[in-house]
Amino acid sequence: MRLPGLAEYQVREASRIQTPALLLYPEWIDRNIQATIAEMGGDGDRWRPHVKTTKSKNVIRRFLEHGVRQFKCATTRELVTICESGATDVLVAYPMVGANAERVAELARQWSGVTISVLIENSSEADYWQGKRVGLFIDVNPGMDRTGISQERAGEIVELARRCGSQFQGLHYYDGHIQAPALAERIAQAQHGYERLMQLVARLDAEQLSPAEVITSGTPALPCALRFEAFQGGGFVHRVSPGTMVFNDLSSLEQLSEIGELRRLRPAALVMTTVVSHPSPRRFTCDAGHKSVSADAGVPTCAVLGHPEWQPLKPSEEHLPVEVPAPEALPEVGAVLYLVPKHVCPSVNLFDEGLAIGGGEIMGIWRIDARGHEGPLVKEETVGE
Numbered sequence: 486m487r488l489p490g491l492a493e494y495q496v497r498e499a500s501r502i503q504t505p506a507l508l509l510y511p512e513w514i515d516r517n518i519q520a521t522i523a524e525m526g527g528d529g530d531r532w533r534p535h536v537k538t539t540k541s542k543n544v545i546r547r548f549l550e551h552g553v554r555q556f557k558c559a560t561t562r563e564l565v566t567i568c569e570s571g572a573t574d575v576l577v578a579y580p581m582v583g584a585n586a587e588r589v590a591e592l593a594r595q596w597s598g599v600t601i602s603v604l605i606e607n608s609s610e611a612d613y614w615q616g617k618r619v620g621l622f623i624d625v626n627p628g629m630d631r632t633g634i635s636q637e638r639a640g641e642i643v644e645l646a647r648r649c650g651s652q653f654q655g656l657h658y659y660d661g662h663i664q665a666p667a668l669a670e671r672i673a674q675a676q677h678g679y680e681r682l683m684q685l686v687a688r689l690d691a692e693q694l695s696p697a698e699v700i701t702s703g704t705p706a707l708p709c710a711l712r713f714e715a716f717q718g719g720g721f722v723h724r725v726s727p728g729t730m731v732f733n734d735l736s737s738l739e740q741l742s743e744i745g746e747l748r749r750l751r752p753a754a755l756v757m758t759t760v761v762s763h764p765s766p767r768r769f770t771c772d773a774g775h776k777s778v779s780a781d782a783g784v785p786t787c788a789v790l791g792h793p794e795w796q797p798l799k800p801s802e803e804h805l806p807v808e809v810p811a812p813e814a815l816p817e818v819g820a821v822l823y824l825v826p827k828h829v830c831p832s833v834n835l836f837d838e839g840l841a842i843g844g845g846e847i848m849g850i851w852r853i854d855a856r857g858h859e860g861p862l863v864k865e866e867t868v869g870e
Contacts, residue, residue: 486739488825489751491791496757497845499821504759505777507832507839508823509732509851513753514544517731518551523746525711525725529553533576533700535728536563538830540855543841544731545570557700557726558855561588566855568596576602576622576700578657578726580632586613588859593618602654606634611648620654622700625685627678629662636681639688646694655696655721658682661703668708668744675702675709683715690720698722704729704737708744734829735788754833755790756824758805766812773824774800779831787824797824 494510496502525531529552536545536558545556545567555574556567567575581589581603593601602620605611614621623645626633634642636658646653660678665671679701689695699719702710704727710716716723729737730747732754741747758773778786778800785797789807795814798806809815816822826832833839834856841848 486735486742488738488788488790488793491823494752494755494790494823494842495845496840496842496847498847499757501847502757502821502840504757504821505773506757507836507853508755508757508842509541509839510753510755510842511543511547511848512843513751514547514731515551517733517750517753518547518553520746520749521730522551522553524708524744530555530722531724533557533724533726534731535559535578535703535726536567536855538728538732538833540566540833540853541839541851542566542570542854543851545572548572548731555724557728560855560858561585561592562857562859563855564589564592564601565859568592568599569854573598574600576604576620576657578604578659578700580604580606580624582610584861590614590617590619604632604657605645605649606632608645608648611645614652615650619652621649621652622654622657622698623649625656625658625682627658627660627662627682629660631661633657633659636678636685639685642685643688643692643694646689646696647692653694653696655698655700656682656685658699658701659703659726660701660706663706663709665705666739671705672709672712675706676713679710679713679715683719686719686721696721698724700724700726703727705740708741708747729830732829732833734832735825735827736782737829752790752825754826754829754839756787756826756832758822758824760816760818760820760822761804763815763818764806767810767815768798768806768808769815769818770804770806771822772803773805774803776802777832777835778805778824778826779828779835781831782828785827787826790823790825792822 533555557578559579604624606624624633702725758771762770789795796808
């Protein structure tokens, strides 16, 4: 993987920016959307991107401008953000139970012009949603063992689809456990699962319960799904659901940078940071700890754009130490650096807003509208009981 040069990302008014700061590059966001659609054969209808990466109305509206009109989300705040952005089709791709389910039902009533769907994996959930204004996707566990009903239990899936009645919309099959570095290995593993998925679809077809839509694939498995011919012309709409490549990070670029049109993908979200200390001859510290660049994907948490030889070390909450090959390579205290996160999705979630950058200039401020979660919805008279 080769990162782009520093020059196209630098901000001329960097001295005005308090750090750490999230920088967003609309030109590259648009180009990344275009490159992904091109890899899908020019058909934006094949994409149901997850908004957990961007969480921004500004980005969702750019999707809509490029013909992508269906989305996925995981939280009710993301659901509200999508609805307010003008989208008309959204799947809440996370188990919604208890008060969370009630909130989704409330939003489905409020946003009657939006097709809202949820995931289910058992008969109790199907019964809860019966008659409510939501579509139902059965969450199929492809072996990730995080949520869903195992695809081995085909008979139960058929009966669950029957129980959904007219609300049954299709199957959700998130194979996020497929992470092999080699594309050939990922394709072999993913397509073995897709063959079994197609057997399940055939079983549903035979029972007159044909799914209208089958959703697969996050970022690593995207090229595997696009190369699986049975997903085309199968009597259903097949959509993939990665969201990371809109902004990109070290992980997604490593997985996709040698594949077709996806070679054109570039980082579109960086974290600007400032050098704050020289604690030792070959180490400096900047203000980009794990409260601004997520550490969930391990160390190093990021790369310093323009300096591949610098090695980010284990961060603390506000501090990111970086080791350099020689003392003379130390940047000055006060120097501004540009970081590419290893995992951009939770990194974006750490900021209330980002700066839109174009041509080296600050173009505006974009809210990260869906950051965090909605507040607890409790009745006033129950507080303190």
